[in-house]
Amino acid sequence: MTTAPTVSASGLTLRYGGTAALDDVSLRLREGITGLIGPNGAGKTTLLRVLATAVPADRGAFAVLGHDPGTTAGRQEARRRLGYLPQNPGFHLDFTAFSFVDYVAILKELTDRAARHREVRRVLEAVDLSDVRGKRIKRLSGGMRQRVALAAALLGDPGLLLLDEPTVGLDPEQRMRFRELIAQAGESRTVLLSTHQTEDVAMLCHRVIVMVRGRIHFEGTPAELTARAAGRVWSSAERDPGARAGWRTGLGTFRNVGDPPRGAALLEPTLEDGYLLVLDGEPAEVASL
Secondary structure: OOOOOEEEEEEEEEEEEEEEEEEEEEEEOOOEEEEEEEEOOOOHHHHHHHHHOOOOOEEEEEEEOEEOOOHHHHHHHHHHHEEOOOOOOOOOOOOEHHHHHHHHHHHHHOOOOHHHHHHHHHHHHHHHOOHHHOOEEOOOOOOHHHHHHHHHHOOOOOOOOEEEOOOOOOOHHHHHHHHHHHHHHHOOOEEEEEOHHHHHHHHOOOEEEEEEEOEEEEEEHHHHHOHHHHHHHOEEOOOOOOOOEEEEEOOOOEEEEEOOOOOEEOOOHHHHHHHHHHOOOOOOOOOOE
């Protein structure tokens, strides 16, 4: 039996002046982690802001866990059921980790002080920050600050978690730790993860959406995106002028993506190779709703 989607969106369109930040976007999200990738200006952040009810779309409609954010009551219910980690969380740097998350909890209408503080302690423990909950945010590392923001997004055990570039600026060890937290979060809820890191998508996501210029150009599994580059990645001693993309590797050879010449030494494709082909204007492949 197929479960109802956590998010169901149809025809979302939003323009800023003459630019279509979202251009007739339709999608369905279910439990698990969906990666949202695309170049700068593709509309990823705008889509997350619309789904988080931070900004309204000009046209189109969507539902979050059965609630219609187009109505006042539906918008309030949707906000209670979702968690949002924006690209720039807007920390009050003199707050402690506990007081910042508590402040967000108040904004989310958790009014009973004792119950609210239990919830704040729960989410800080979930992101492994119990030991530094009394430390001021300005004294925390970048990785710890991101975990504070994730704790705030986890308040109320939301059914939908929207994460905008959560691993940007983190060192490899911090990124690995954050991936672990995102994977845990995706075990029991729907997560939409916007990122420029294709390795995050390859390691974490059950599905992937590629956006270009406000439209969805691919939707499917990471394996399906990788398969688009099957037989289209090859190695050569010099960059092949006919390649759509090519770069020198640490081995001194060139990795080329595109239409290989006859007899080329083919390489195993990666998700990034498939992504590059989508960006380069390959025909759109969008899952039907």
